[in-house]
Each structure stands twice: as C-alpha cells, then as structure tokens.
Amino acid sequence: MKDTPLSNCERDFLLKAIEEKKRLDGRQTYDYRNIKITFGTDYGCCFVDLGKTRVMAQVSCELVAPKETRPNEGILFFNIELSPMASPAFEPGRQSELSVKLNRQLERCFRNSKCIDTESLCVVSGEKVWQIRVDVHTLNHDGNLMDAASIAAITALCHFRRPDVSIQGEEITVVSAQHSTVCLIYCTSNLDPCEREERVMDGLLMIAMNKHREICSIQSSGGIMLLKEQVLRCSKIASVKVSEITELISKALENDKKARKAGERCGFAESMPQERITALKMDETPVEMKNVTEKAEDIVKKYEAPPQSVPSPLVPAPGVGQVGQGQQNSWGLEEEDGESEEEEEMVVEDQPKNKLDQGECCK
Amino acid sequence: MEVCKSTDISLREFGCEQNLLSRPDGSASFIQGDTSVLAGMYGPAEVKVSKEIYDRATLEVLIQPKVGLPSVRERSQEQCVRETCEASLLSFLHPRSSLTLILQVVHNDGSLLSCLLNAACMALMDAGLPMSCLFCGVTCAINSDGQIITDPTVAQEKESRAILTFAIDSTDHKVLMSSTQGSFSVYELQQCIAVCQKASEKIFLFYRDSVQRRYSKTL
Numbered sequence: 001m002k003d004t005p006l007s008n009c010e011r012d013f014l015l016k017a018i019e020e021k022k023r024l025d026g027r028q029t030y031d032y033r034n035i036k037i038t039f040g041t042d043y044g045c046c047f048v049d050l051g052k053t054r055v056m057a058q059v060s061c062e063l064v065a066p067k068e069t070r071p072n073e074g075i076l077f078f079n080i081e082l083s084p085m086a087s088p089a090f091e092p093g094r095q096s097e098l099s100v101k102l103n104r105q106l107e108r109c110f111r112n113s114k115c116i117d118t119e120s121l122c123v124v125s126g127e128k129v130w131q132i133r134v135d136v137h138t139l140n141h142d143g144n145l146m147d148a149a150s151i152a153a154i155t156a157l158c159h160f161r162r163p164d165v166s167i168q169g170e171e172i173t174v175v176s177a178q179h180s181t182v183c184l185i186y187c188t189s190n191l192d193p194c195e196r197e198e199r200v201m202d203g204l205l206m207i208a209m210n211k212h213r214e215i216c217s218i219q220s221s222g223g224i225m226l227l228k229e230q231v232l233r234c235s236k237i238a239s240v241k242v243s244e245i246t247e248l249i250s251k252a253l254e255n256d257k258k259a260r261k262a263g264e265r266c267g268f269a270e271s272m273p274q275e276r277i278t279a280l281k282m283d284e285t286p287v288e289m290k291n292v293t294e295k296a297e298d299i300v301k302k303y304e305a306p307p308q309s310v311p312s313p314l315v316p317a318p319g320v321g322q323v324g325q326g327q328q329n330s331w332g333l334e335e336e337d338g339e340s341e342e343e344e345e346m347v348v349e350d351q352p353k354n355k356l357d358q359g360e361c362c363k
Numbered sequence: 364m365e366v367c368k369s370t371d372i373s374l375r376e377f378g379c380e381q382n383l384l385s386r387p388d389g390s391a392s393f394i395q396g397d398t399s400v401l402a403g404m405y406g407p408a409e410v411k412v413s414k415e416i417y418d419r420a421t422l423e424v425l426i427q428p429k430v431g432l433p434s435v436r437e438r439s440q441e442q443c444v445r446e447t448c449e450a451s452l453l454s455f456l457h458p459r460s461s462l463t464l465i466l467q468v469v470h471n472d473g474s475l476l477s478c479l480l481n482a483a484c485m486a487l488m489d490a491g492l493p494m495s496c497l498f499c500g501v502t503c504a505i506n507s508d509g510q511i512i513t514d515p516t517v518a519q520e521k522e523s524r525a526i527l528t529f530a531i532d533s534t535d536h537k538v539l540m541s542s543t544q545g546s547f548s549v550y551e552l553q554q555c556i557a558v559c560q561k562a563s564e565k566i567f568l569f570y571r572d573s574v575q576r577r578y579s580k581t582l
Contacts, residue, residue: 085403085465140384279380280573286373296553
C-alpha cells in the first residue's frame with residue numbers, strides 16, 4: 001500500500017510557515033508534544049504517546065550462551081518493528097531503509113551510553129548469561145518515531161523485573177538501569193517534528209543525552225551543513241528537554257509502582273479512558289444456559305454420523321503400506337487392460353524397488 | 364451420553380475503544396479481562412497488481428505477536444480471522460482494491476483468538492466497510508471433569524483438555540469459523556456451540572451499545 005504523496009502546495013506552505021517560525025499545530029519552535037506514558041499488565045511493557053505517535057515496548061529475557069568474545073557480559077537485543085498499522089507506507093517483511101536506520105540508532109544510543117550494566121547480566125561466566133530483548137512496536141506514525149521509541153525502550157527497561165536464578169530458587173530483582181538515556185530528534189529548525197514536517201525536512205540532527213548532561217551520541221543525517229553555533233544551541237536545548245522527559249519517566253514509574261503495591265489492577269485495560277464517547281466497558285456477565293443441553297441433544301440425535309467406509313491399511317511387502325485400491329486407468333491405454341493400477345501409499349521413504357515397478361508398468 | 368455440568372458460565376469484563384489511532388482508516392482496541400488486542404484497518408486502498416482480484420477486494424490480515432517475529436502460530440490465526448472476515452465483508456463492492464487488517468497482541472491472558480476476532484470486527488465497523496453481518500469470537504474450554512468454561516484465562520486453558528473457538532455471525536447466530544484444540548466428543552461439541560451462541564448474544568449487545576454511545580452526539 002502506498003502512502004499519499006505530499007503535494008507541492010503543502011510543501012511550500014510548510015516551508016513558508018517554518019520560515020516565519022510558525023508550526024502546523026500551533027507549537028513554538030522548541031516545544032515538545034504531550035508525552036503520555038502508561039504501563040501494561042506485566043513488567044516490562046509500556047506504551048508511549050508522543051502527541052498522536054504511539055509506540056509500545058516490551059522487554060523479555062532469556063538465558064543463553066554468551067558471545068565468545070565477551071564471556072562475562074550479557075546480551076542486549078533491540079528490535080524496532082515498523083508495523084504496517086503505523087503507516088500505510090510500512091510493508092510487512094520489509095527491512096526498509098527507515099527500519100534499518102531506526103534500529104541502528106536505537107542500538108547505538110543504548111549500547112554506547114552503557115545505561116545497562118551488561119556484566120550484571122552474567123549468571124555463569126562463559127556458559128549462561130541473560131539475553132535481554134527489547135521489542136518496540138510502532139502503532140501510529142505521526143512523526144518522530146525515534147524519540148518515542150527511545151523513551152519507550154528506556155521506560156520499559158526501567159520497569160522490567162528480571163528473575164534472578166540461583167541454585168535454591170527464584171527471587172525478583174530490578175534490572176539496574178544506571179541512568180536514563182533519552183534521544184532527542186531535532187530537525188533543521190524545529191524540535192519534535194510531526195509527520196508532515198518530517199516529510200518536508202532536508203536534514204536531521206539527533207542528540208542522545210542522559211540526565212547528567214553527557215552527550216551519548218549525535219547523529220546528523222540528510223547532508224545539511226550545520227554551523228558550530230547551531231549544534232551547540234541544539235545541545236543546550238536538548239539538555240533542558242532531556243531533564244524534563246527524564247522527570248516524566250521517573251514520575252510515571254513511581255505512580256505505577258505505587259499502584260502495583262496497593263494491589264490495584266494495572267495494565268492496558270485499566271488505562272483505557274472511560275469518559276470518552278468512543279470507549280465502553282462492560283462488567284463480567286453471566287450467560288444463561290437454559291436450553292443448552294436440550295438443544296445439543298436434539299442436534300446430535302437429528303444428524304446421525306454417516307457410516308464411514310475407510311479401507312483398512314495393508315502391508316503387502318515389508319516397508320510398503322497400502323490403503324485402498326486405485327481406480328481403473330482412464331487414459332485409454334489399451335495394452336494395460338489386465339493390470340489394475342494399484343495406488344501404493346509409501347509409508348517408508350526409500351522405495352526404489354516399487355518406483356521401478358511402476359516405470360515398467362507404464363511403458 | 365454424559366451430562367455436561369454447565370455451571371460457572373460467564374464472560375469476563377469487556378472493554379473496547381474505537382478510533383484511537385489517527386493513521387489507520389479504522390482502528391479499535393478490544394479487551395477481554397486482561398487479554399487485549401489492538402486492531403488497525405486500511406482500506407479500500409491501492410493493491411499490487413500481483414495481488415489484485417478482478418471482481419472483489421483482496422483482504423490481507425497480519426497478526427503481530429508481542430515478542431519476537433510472527434511465526435506459524437500467527438499464520439494459522441491469520442487464516443482463521445481472514446476466512447471469517449471474508450465471509451462477512453461485501454468485498455464485491457470494492458473490486459481491485461486492498462483491505463489490510465493489522466492486529467497487534469497487547470497482552471495474552473487466554474481466549475486470544477476470540478479477542479482477535481472481536482477487535483477485527485470493531486475495526487471493520489470503525490472503518491465503515493460494508494458488511495453483510497457482524498461477527499464475534501467466543502472461546503470455551505472443556506476441563507477434565509467435562510465442565511464447560513467460557514472465555515478462559517491462560518491458567519484455565521492450561522488445565523483444560525480441549526479449547527474451542529467459534530466465530531458466530533450476528534444475523535442467524537450460525538458458526539462462521541471454528542478452531543479447536545484437544546479432544547472432545549460430538550455431544551460436547553454441540554454443547555459448546557450452543558453455549559457460544561448464547562454468549563455471542565451478549566457480545567453483539569455490547570457492540571450495539573458501544574456504537575450507539577459513539578454516535579449518540581451525532582445522531
């Protein structure tokens with residue numbers, strides 16, 4: 001399915017608006033859209049809404065053998081799925097350029113920043129380590145998937161509980177995420193582009209920073225030439241925004257922790273907004289079972305099972321199984337009158353003897 | 364003939380939200396207890412020439428599991444959902460176009476296939492596609508004592524000896540699709556179908572209520 005192309009007048013309008021420091025949805029140049037973080041029922045699942053862009057992340061873990069070059073370290077695996085739900089342009093089974101780019105950026109951002117201590121994931125050195133797998137599913141693409149994905153991934157990692165396997169039994173410990181690293185997308189002149197703005201932009205500057213104001217990675221793509229002052233200005237803005245977002249993440253984690261402690265039901269089901277007109281909930285309902293047994297008995301009585309005539313299998317020779325007799329050859333070969341073509345179902349795979357027989361018959 | 368003890372037949376709490384995603388033409392999320400599924404629908408849209416059918420729309424269903432890549436299990440679920448949708452959609456009204464339905468598993472706590480079917484139906488309704496009838500999915504499990512449990516959780520499914528899922532249509536309450544696991548007798552099968560037909564009435568009532576609520580301000 002192809003995406004609707006951007007028309008020239010839309011493009012001109014957007015560029016003109018950006019020149020005049022105006023944005024399509026009324027935001028200021030350095031404003032972020034509303035970020036909403038909710039958690040799923042099990043640990044390690046979280047949803048991030050960045051304006052209308054929606055992303056879901058799930059963390060899971062598995063015990064595997066470590067890489068030979070690093071026997072003491074666990075393995076972190078990131079996977080961003082560009083689901084066809086997010087945009088009609090995303091095809092399933094694709095590996096498109098965008099998907100490769102996002103995957104690489106996310107991996108670099110998290111691996112380089114060392115926000116997860118991989119040595120702590122080791123169980124038995126050289127034999128068993130934890131492989132932490134982060135699956136990020138994009139649900140709705142309204143621009144800036146990278147930011148949403150990075151926020152979702154780090155939040156899910158912070159939320160995840162890894163089972164601690166010891167010889168005696170199992171305990172639950174929290175995966176130690178040392179500091180939150182958050183990526184920020186900054187396109188040529190605007191922060192957090194929405195989908196239309198993304199289509200119009202020439203270049204992109206991505207800065208990944210943690211809350212200690214250390215830049216973890218910078219990526220500039222699109223071939224735009226940036227002045228030194230621009231890069232410095234972007235990093236200053238990034239540090240402000242990153243601290244805001246980190247605070248938001250920790251608040252969300254706190255709220256969820258409190259809710260779980262209080263024993264409330266958590267999850268996607270609970271976070272569904274009730275007041276909206278497009279949402280409805282119905283409580284547990286019993287189903288009346290008045291006439292079920294009678295109805296079932298009636299149906300079974302009415303329709304008797306038809307008598308099955310399945311011929312029983314024969315074993316004419318060792319290694320050969322035969323079910324049924326084939327029918328008369330209807331190809332009109334007069335020489336083959338006497339020989340009835342028997343359909344031989346081969347039970348054992350190597351039947352060269354019988355194949356030869358068949359070949360001789362059909363000469 | 365064994366008499367099936369049919370106590371404890373109840374459906375878990377449902378919830379549904381429509382039109383929650385801005386890009387797809389129709390989207391819905393359906394929740395049964397803790398099992399939740401998100402569905403997005405695009406169509407009728409342009410179709411690749413290799414996939415086009417001259418007189419009807421080409422329906423494609425994609426099921427994305429939460430962890431990992433889609434495997435054979437998802438393919439078989441896709442087949443079940445696709446056959447149900449094709450039976451109820453009026454695809455002759457949109458020849459040479461494509462309808463793409465994407466289902467994302469958000470959490471699986473039992474009766475996943477029926478939740479997928481329900482979410483699919485709500486997404487098709489939200490997209491405004493012409494359908495001859497609505498459909499709903501109901502799962503029931505038969506446990507070792509012969510008791511029938513509707514809408515089982517994962518724990519209940521593990522202990523049961525058979526799990527049956529039926530897609531039931533809204534006009535005649537007939538079975539559109541059935542997918543079963545485990546062994547059961549003919550009598551138990553008919554009982555389960557009758558139970559699911561009864562349960563489907565509740566689900567259709569829920570569809571009606573949620574659509575009524577949605578259009579209450581406009582109609």
